[in-house]
Amino acid sequence: xxxxxxxxxxxxxxxxxxxxxxxxxxxxxxxxxxxxxxxxxxxxxxxxxxxxxxxxxxxxxxxxxxxxxxxxxxxxxxxxxxxxxxxxxxxxxxxxxxxxxxxxxxxxxxxxxxxxxxxxxxxxxxxxxxxxxxxxxxxxxxxxxxxxxxxxxxxxxxxxxxxxxxxxxxxxxxxxxxxxxxxxxxxxxxxxxxxxxxxxxxxxxxxxxxxxxxxxxxxxxxxxxxxxxxxxxxxxxxxxxxxxxxxxxxxxxxxxxxxxxxxxxxxxxxxxxxxxxxxxxxxxxxxxxxxxxxxxxxxxxxxxxxxxxxxxxxxxxxxxxxxxxxxxxxxxxxxxxxxxxxxxxxxxxxxxxxxxxxxxxxxxxxxxxxxxxxxxxxxxxxxxxxxxxxxxxxxxxxxxxxxxxxxxxxxxxxxxxxxxxxxxxxxxxxxxxxxxxxxxxxxxxxxxxxxxxxxxxxxxxxxxxxxx
Amino acid sequence: xxxxxxxxxxxxxxxxxxxxxxxxxxxxxxxxxxxxxxxxxxxxxxxxxxxxxxxxxxxxxxxxxxxxxxx
Numbered sequence: 322x323x324x325x326x327x328x329x330x331x332x333x334x335x336x337x338x339x340x341x342x343x344x345x346x347x348x349x350x351x352x353x354x355x356x357x358x359x360x361x362x363x364x365x366x367x368x369x370x371x372x373x374x375x376x377x378x379x380x381x382x383x384x385x386x387x388x389x390x391x392x393x394x395x396x397x398x399x400x401x402x403x404x405x406x407x408x409x410x411x412x413x414x415x416x417x418x419x420x421x422x423x424x425x426x427x428x429x430x431x432x433x434x435x436x437x438x439x440x441x442x443x444x445x446x447x448x449x450x451x452x453x454x455x456x457x458x459x460x461x462x463x464x465x466x467x468x469x470x471x472x473x474x475x476x477x478x479x480x481x482x483x484x485x486x487x488x489x490x491x492x493x494x495x496x497x498x499x500x501x502x503x504x505x506x507x508x509x510x511x512x513x514x515x516x517x518x519x520x521x522x523x524x525x526x527x528x529x530x531x532x533x534x535x536x537x538x539x540x541x542x543x544x545x546x547x548x549x550x551x552x553x554x555x556x557x558x559x560x561x562x563x564x565x566x567x568x569x570x571x572x573x574x575x576x577x578x579x580x581x582x583x584x585x586x587x588x589x590x591x592x593x594x595x596x597x598x599x600x601x602x603x604x605x606x607x608x609x610x611x612x613x614x615x616x617x618x619x620x621x622x623x624x625x626x627x628x629x630x631x632x633x634x635x636x637x638x639x640x641x642x643x644x645x646x647x648x649x650x651x652x653x654x655x656x657x658x659x660x661x662x663x664x665x666x667x668x669x670x671x672x673x674x675x676x677x678x679x680x681x682x683x684x685x686x687x688x689x690x691x692x693x694x695x696x697x698x699x700x701x702x703x704x705x706x707x708x709x710x711x712x713x714x715x716x717x718x719x720x721x722x723x724x725x726x727x728x729x730x731x732x733x734x735x736x737x738x739x740x741x742x743x744x745x746x747x748x749x750x751x752x753x754x755x756x757x758x759x760x761x762x763x764x765x766x767x768x769x770x771x772x773x774x775x776x777x778x779x780x781x782x783x784x785x786x787x788x789x
Numbered sequence: 790x791x792x793x794x795x796x797x798x799x800x801x802x803x804x805x806x807x808x809x810x811x812x813x814x815x816x817x818x819x820x821x822x823x824x825x826x827x828x829x830x831x832x833x834x835x836x837x838x839x840x841x842x843x844x845x846x847x848x849x850x851x852x853x854x855x856x857x858x859x860x
Binding site: 623 | 796801804805808809810811813817821824825828829831832834835836838839840843844845846847850
């Protein structure tokens with residue numbers, strides 16, 4: 322096989338099962354790529370080569386002995402360093418946890434382990450997930466594999482860069498304002514933010530308890546379906562996870578979207594995006610229309626207030642979680658994260674509750690629209706990955722902060738907890754990936770994955786890769 | 790809604806020290822005031838929303854031993 326690391330999770334899994342390829346060979350291939358290319362992007366921050374090879378050998382033996390555990394068995398992956406891993410350093414990208422080795426796995430880690438995944442190592446993150454660029458981390462910035470002078474997007478930047486650069490087959494991420502979807506969009510991969518509460522957040526360092534989500538980052542919707550399959554369901558550790566049936570996500574990927582109603586909210590999501598990003602999303606929606614979907618414009622009431630509400634959530638809940646450490650060892654935080662944490666001291670309780678009331682209001686507005694259409698389609702981001710350190714950007718004549726702009730299209734679905742999938746849909750004139758976002762009804766991960774898979778069956782943007 | 794006075798560094802210094810228990814110096818307070826004034830203007834828009842009869846999205850859950858209490 323010429324390049325094992327080009328194979329998708331689905332292809333690797335089939336090859337492992339029919340024994341045309343060994344998990345050991347796949348793990349060795351990924352370790353070789355990490356050795357050759359990780360320095361360019363600074364994605365992996367902790368590597369466990371020997372342990373990964375041991376796990377791969379075990380997977381090979383188990384599969385040979387008839388003990389195949391499912392599609393993730395033997396698949397080499399990475400975990401965002403926000404996820405706690407028993408016996409493996411878990412820093413959240415912060416000097417506060419520089420030498421922290423947990424004794425217990427996060428639920429998502431444990432479930433992917435039970436599914437037989439091989440863990441290559443831990444991946445860079447914006448410190449405590451508190452930023453959308455991954456340029457603030459004790460390990461230094463994570464760089465974009467398409468242009469190393471640009472940010473990877475964050476906070477799950479290491480996951481985005483590693484998957485795009487073929488340093489692992491898939492990775493975990495977490496999403497509070499868009500931290501799975503922003504790096505996925507910036508790096509040209511596919512990312513799934515599930516419904517709030519669909520999968521446990523236990524063992525993942527929190528940013529905002531009421532907005533944190535855990536999900537997969539992969540090269541395709543099909544791979545996202547396979548990697549996410551073991552993650553949902555109650556664990557007795559996260560009270561937000563309801564005991565409801567978990568569908569077979571891969572089974573939903575039949576490619577048939579005839580008659581599917583797609584809502585296109587042009588206000589806010591398109592009219593405040595760079596024209597190229599908006600056009601790429603429109604072109605992708607036209608592809609879906611060509612597959613038989615019905616497209617109509619929709620308007621989401623109160624959407625313009627999303628950024629204000631999200632800001633209150635970050636500042637209030639983030640500061641509450643870190644309150645003890647800001648006061649005592651605040652100097653250990655990176656400057657940007659410390660500033661945000663300190664600013665949270667000035668938020669009034671009434672504004673926090675106004676923001677939570679707004680979330681109810683927005684939830685109803687989204688539900689009204691999703692009663693008329695099956696999914697919403699938007700540009701994932703209103704811009705492409707920008708140069709590291711760039712603070713401002715001009716979009717349609719308005720100068721605004723890069724932080725504010727990059728979060729705009731993703732955070733409404735964190736505020737409302739709706740599932741959302743992002744996937745590449747073009748390359749901009751600056752050479753960077755552009756991305757389409759599909760959001761759906763609560764707990765309809767299968768629905769957004771189905772749309773994503775249909776698009777990827779009809780296009781090849783998800784197969785484009787950054788140069789070595 | 791009452792008109793609000795602009796955020797002053799002295800106010801933030803006082804809040805930091807007396808309410809948050811995290812004293813900051815004048816230079817940092819001035820920097821915070823400049824940034825926070827912009828944030829406050831954005832946040833204030835939420836107070837104009839029709840949310841009088843809307844309950845916050847946070848939901849209280851009684852703790853049950855042996856169950857999922859989020860601890």
